[in-house]
Amino acid sequence: MAIQKSTDSSSLAEVIDRILDKGIVIDAFARVSVVGIELITVEARVVVASVDTWLRYAEAVGLLRDEIEEDGLSDRLSSRSDSVEYDEEVS
Amino acid sequence: MENENGIYVFCGIQTETPSTFNSILMDGEEREIYTIHYKDAAMVVAEMPMKIYHPDKDNLMMHQQVISTVMNKKDTVIPISFGNIFHTEEDVIALLKSLYPQLETLFPKIKGKIEVGLKAVGKKEWLQKNINQNDKVMKKKDVVKSKSEAAGYFDRIQLGEMAKNFVKSMRDDIQTNIHDELTPIAEADKLNEPIGEKMLLNAAYLVDREKEAAFDKKVNKLHDIWKDRVDFKYTGPWPAYNFINIKLKVEETS
Numbered sequence: 001m002a003i004q005k006s007t008d009s010s011s012l013a014e015v016i017d018r019i020l021d022k023g024i025v026i027d028a029f030a031r032v033s034v035v036g037i038e039l040i041t042v043e044a045r046v047v048v049a050s051v052d053t054w055l056r057y058a059e060a061v062g063l064l065r066d067e068i069e070e071d072g073l074s075d076r077l078s079s080r081s082d083s084v085e086y087d088e089e090v091s
Numbered sequence: 092m093e094n095e096n097g098i099y100v101f102c103g104i105q106t107e108t109p110s111t112f113n114s115i116l117m118d119g120e121e122r123e124i125y126t127i128h129y130k131d132a133a134m135v136v137a138e139m140p141m142k143i144y145h146p147d148k149d150n151l152m153m154h155q156q157v158i159s160t161v162m163n164k165k166d167t168v169i170p171i172s173f174g175n176i177f178h179t180e181e182d183v184i185a186l187l188k189s190l191y192p193q194l195e196t197l198f199p200k201i202k203g204k205i206e207v208g209l210k211a212v213g214k215k216e217w218l219q220k221n222i223n224q225n226d227k228v229m230k231k232k233d234v235v236k237s238k239s240e241a242a243g244y245f246d247r248i249q250l251g252e253m254a255k256n257f258v259k260s261m262r263d264d265i266q267t268n269i270h271d272e273l274t275p276i277a278e279a280d281k282l283n284e285p286i287g288e289k290m291l292l293n294a295a296y297l298v299d300r301e302k303e304a305a306f307d308k309k310v311n312k313l314h315d316i317w318k319d320r321v322d323f324k325y326t327g328p329w330p331a332y333n334f335i336n337i338k339l340k341v342e343e344t345s
Contacts, residue, residue: 002315002318003310005207006326014324019151019173023170023332024169024172
């Protein structure tokens with residue numbers, strides 16, 4: 001076949017596009033302690049759109065660098081830059 | 092706090108049988124991947140140092156790699172976003188309990204289904220060739236060229252708007268000719284915003300495993316038709332990231 005799909009490491013941008021803000025997303029505070037605190041579901045939409053993407057965040061903090069500032073988590077929740085370039089080589 | 096271990100969660104699966112998966116190397120140590128259960132729902136987890144996991148390449152790929160391994164063995168995988176670690180197994184059970192009503196309805200919907208992604212990026216030469224055939228745009232281009240930078244300010248804005256509309260029409264075209272051809276084979280589909288100006292389609296499809304081959308074939312057929320004009324980026328199988336959207340927050344009980 002001419003083109004075959006894959007999820008290998010060549011598609012890091014695709015991985016980023018998915019695993020940062022899609023699927024089940026847990027608020028940062030919720031991970032700190034769960035027992036004794038009631039978890040509430042803010043949104044539970046299934047098979048519908050999620051508009052936001054943290055790819056912008058990823059780009060903004062230079063994700064492809066190996067390490068990110070220690071307090072990166074708060075940025076992760078708030079910071080978003082205005083634009084993102086799609087630079088990945090298309091094979 | 093420094094040396095404390097926590098329970099990192101990768102994804103949810105539907106099973107009552109405790110399972111293990113290929114272990115991973117994390118922070119120089121081998122970590123066993125196992126399951127924590129509540130009723131017929133389970134979380135695929137690993138014991139890892141309790142800390143903030145930065146979304147760097149290694150960590151992201153570690154998360155994805157585990158999910159891929161799980162997907163090879165299980166047919167009902169609910170993806171969890173990157174970087175979630177809990178103090179104890181009890182916390183994960185509490186999470187499962189609170190999620191259970193949603194998991195229960197989700198399981199049958201995603202059982203045996205995978206997500207695939209398709210991005211179509213317009214080739215520059217083709218886009219250029221197309222816009223050069225537009226008389227109105229070409230006329231405006233000449234106007235811009237004939238004026239000084241200051242005098243042509245509004246013309247340049249208009250030219251930019253024309254270019255934007257042109258890309259929009261290309262996107263509509265691709266949606267009709269590529270996306271609409273694929274949706275009948277998919278269980279569900281989702282159009283995401285294109286990333287960058289040249290991207291004409293950024294879509295995700297939920298596909299039944301039984302129709303996976305047919306879907307691949309259709310994508311290839313479309314690629315044959317379009318390959319001189321656009322580049323395809325076809326990825327998967329992913330768990331249904333684009334089709335499951337559950338956001339959890341905590342509220343303190345007083």
